[in-house]
Amino acid sequence: MVRIFLSIAMFILVSCSSGHEPDALSVAVAQEPPSADLMVGASVSGRNILAGNVYERLLAYSDGKIVPVLASSYTLSDDGRDLSISIREDVLFHDGSRFDVHDAVLSLNRWMDSYAAASRAAGGARFAEEDGRAVIHSDSSLALFPMMLSSSPQCAVMLPSECIEDLQPGEIISSSVPGTGPYRIGRWNEGERIRLEPNDDYRGEKPEIGTIDYFFVKDPSIRRLGLESGQYDFIDMVLSDDIPGLEADSGIRLLEGSETGSIAIVFNKKEGISTDQGFRRAVALAVDREALMRACYGEHGYSIHSDYMEHPWSVDPSLDAYGSMDLAESARYLRESGYSGETVRILVSNLTDLDKIAVALAQSLEEAGIRTRITVLDWAAFLEKRRDESAWDIYVSALSRVMLPLDKLYLSPSSPGGLEDSECLGLIAAVGEAGSMEEARELWEKAQIRLWEYVPAIVPGHYSTVYASSAELLGVDLSDGFHFRNAYIGNGSR
């Protein structure tokens, strides 16, 4: 009996010690994309896994420049109101069909229907086919449109026209829809993994990494242990507490991405005590920003500055008069405000430890003499509750990096707790109307300074995701999320 048991045990042990293919990659990620529809959804996980790999845009943002991908070129008229895009002729979808301007026009228009910022920027205009090119004519400036096309969180990816034509209103794209990228979706086992397999017919240089398996592993400890055991080659969202241990492991490389988003404490400017600008300034001066960020991220993976935007829109944060803690000034503003001891209702979701920030915020406010009550909900319930502007005074959220100020949720008048200051709104609108990126940046600086005065929201800091990989995995692109397009397995020399 014992012999039989030992034989079975040995058989299991021998069988499961096999490794994976040398050019294959095993990646553990915290979140699964909610769907394959990158035009409609704005999930970071969807962009990391599918954008660029499976589905491609016409233009991409790389090293501070807009470069063509599926476009061969684009031209913007001198007045910035006409944009014309030429399409590459050597592009095939994964099903072998040829990508053409008709696919591009339908894809771009579906993207604009889904992406409110693009629709607003174009003033209701849509793309059309003209002389074999995708062209849009607008009454407003389209100077920022190439930037949107290249880097918006809702991706302007190219899909076959027949797939778009078959969609009912509100219907989303399924993972069976072919893309044009260097990888195709081999399989998507919901809740387990997405396997990307090489697209042998890809037009350009093929990636060195063949198959990539993205496993959905919610528990950060398991991701770490999987990396340490060699089961995974790359993991995302490393916990701060795990960093010292991983740093000490010579077989593991820690990687810090660029700033991928910011924490936002957003005031309700439509109802309740937060409508008072003095109260908002009192809160801004009472907040211990370091404590808030540390509560969520520990010792690593964030920076403290009150910029609303990340690079390349940064504005000198020393210009923010309410950007650092000053309890005496806070008390003065609180006295001058209409605050009379009522409970300030803080709304937060339990997503990615945001509730810890809410607790630290409440502590800061209580110490400043402001009574608080926190409501923690799951994401769906949080969004529903946030729509009811009589139910909260402050909400805490994390906003992933956007390439244009127009994309910042809390800078829209229709967003929950909406921004209603005409000066702020005028400056933000002017950014969208700018004739060039340089002009847009200058206008944004003015808008940011005015926003710091008005305090529609407080940004205590920006987070940057920490990743870890096996030491042999090199060439991972961390400029916007993580991508393995140029990655390879090696010992440091290529």
Added chain:
Amino acid sequence: MRRIFARIASSAAALIVLSFAVFTLVALSPGDSSAYILPEDAGEEAVEAYREAQGLAKPFGIRYAVFLSSFLSGRWGETIAGSEVAGLIASRVPVTLSISLLSLVMSLAAAIVSSFASLERKTPASAAVTAFAALSASVPLFLSSMILILVFSVLLRLFPVAGYSPLSQGIGEWLGSIFLPSLAMAALHSSLFIMVFRKALRESMGSGYALYAASYGMARLDTAVHIAFRPALPVLVSVAAETTAAMLGGSAAIETVFALPGLGSLMVDAALSRDASLAGILVLLAAMATAAVSIVSELVIFLLDPRRTEAV
């Protein structure tokens, strides 16, 4: 037989009530699946279009009726992410079933071996088995899982840390992927098996037929194996049935720790993403499996001891 039919009929009624309760809870929870599919700043128009396309705009009663009729007809539709529900569940069943059955086998083996090894009271073996049972019952599943992963996966590199390999990839890989989760589950459940079965075995050893055998000079272990074992089995079958039902319906924790794509984690995801239809189908299936396990266990108990007609 009449009692079995009556049991099936009462189970069916309970299933309908249960499905209604779960569908109601998920469907009427604040928020809906648009929160997961659409971007945070989606306008009311986009949200309404999505709700219309997904049938979420219909009145609750109609939604439930559609759900129930589609469940009964076997046309289970798609998840909010667009996967076919029937196919998704079919891919998840083997995972939960594998770890449940293997941990059941482990628990039974632990109960039988340790009960025979600690038949005598107030012996070191008895104390050791009692201590093991107390320890395994008190260590949280998460902690025992972590310890197993650290030892067997990270230090010894014998098993994968997480994930599931289907049987089609080879029996060794399949067993390797379910071994640690099953062991962690078995460690948790085996204490009940051990304490209940050992008590039943000891009582059986004290019965007239066992004493009669012993008086004829039969060795104590032989008496336990050949005489006392079978009368003690019904209680073990009963505990095994209850535990199996609990494993099938409540495997979410172990599946989350080991990143296993089973039914438990699917149920959690369905509830969080407000997929009321998927959640309702899963609860109905879990309840049907529980009822089936219960009926089978009572049949087995009846076969083991036909005098127990009251059980059936």
